[in-house]
Amino acid sequence: MNYRNVKVKAVLFDYDDTLMDVNDAREYARESVAVRISEMYGIDKAIIMSTLKDTEAHMESLGIFNRKTWFRRIGDLLKIDLRNEIINELVRIYWDSWSLKSRAYPDALPVLTSLRMCGYRLGIVTNTDGEAGLKLARIRRDGMAKFFDVIIVAGDDTDRVKPSPEPFLKALSVLHVLGNEAMYVGDRPSTDIPGARAAGMYTVLIDRGNLMRLDLIEPKPDFLIKTLYDILSILKCHVGNAY
Numbered sequence: 001m002n003y004r005n006v007k008v009k010a011v012l013f014d015y016d017d018t019l020m021d022v023n024d025a026r027e028y029a030r031e032s033v034a035v036r037i038s039e040m041y042g043i044d045k046a047i048i049m050s051t052l053k054d055t056e057a058h059m060e061s062l063g064i065f066n067r068k069t070w071f072r073r074i075g076d077l078l079k080i081d082l083r084n085e086i087i088n089e090l091v092r093i094y095w096d097s098w099s100l101k102s103r104a105y106p107d108a109l110p111v112l113t114s115l116r117m118c119g120y121r122l123g124i125v126t127n128t129d130g131e132a133g134l135k136l137a138r139i140r141r142d143g144m145a146k147f148f149d150v151i152i153v154a155g156d157d158t159d160r161v162k163p164s165p166e167p168f169l170k171a172l173s174v175l176h177v178l179g180n181e182a183m184y185v186g187d188r189p190s191t192d193i194p195g196a197r198a199a200g201m202y203t204v205l206i207d208r209g210n211l212m213r214l215d216l217i218e219p220k221p222d223f224l225i226k227t228l229y230d231i232l233s234i235l236k237c238h239v240g241n242a243y
């Protein structure tokens with residue numbers, strides 16, 4: 001990778017799967033909901049789990065993040081009558097379970113700390129959890145909010161969600177920096193790259209699992225990295241002994 005001279009004032013991040021390891025969280029949240037539905041309706045847990053997984057992929061592809069909508073569809077698919085209070089209970093179980101198992105990746109805090117010491121302003125641009133306030137509350141509960149100068153929850157704070165440039169432009173305007181003075185780091189080519197690029201930002205795709213090939217990724221990021229530490233190399237930010 002050619003770490004050409006990148007001069008920015010701000011580094012902005014996607015949240016889930018970029019800063020936060022939510023693999024266990026997603027699985028545990030799904031499972032907790034499946035257990036509850038199974039208890040109430042006597043349906044096999046494995047069937048509920050696979051229905052949930054399919055629904056999750058379908059809804060995310062449509063940009064629908066409201067778990068109430070997801071669980072209503074589960075009810076339709078499983079042919080059970082999930083009343084509103086049960087839907088509300090499932091949503092509560094889902095996010096409580098998620099929070100229990102989500103944790104920052106080991107490189108997240110050292111890199112955020114180093115970037116701060118190098119004088120960068122930091123931000124999050126993330127999509128809504130489907131209901132206003134839920135995502136910001138989750139970021140606070142995770143203990144992550146304190147690292148950031150701006151947190152834009154697209155869909156809560158803006159009309160449009162990523163990949164629209166709207167949430168990126170909003171973050172830039174709060175920070176008073178231009179697009180080419182900022183860098184955005186995310187893990188999904190389709191949602192994270194086009195909007196940040198349209199806002200004029202440098203784009204960085206993180207591929208922790210080493211699953212992607214740059215020549216096959218569309219749209220292409222400016223940088224493809226394997227760990228957040230690579231950001232420090234790109235920006236030539238070498239401070240302290242945080243790593």
Ligand SMILES: [Mg+2]
Nearest residue numbers: 014016017187
């Ligand atoms: Mg992500």
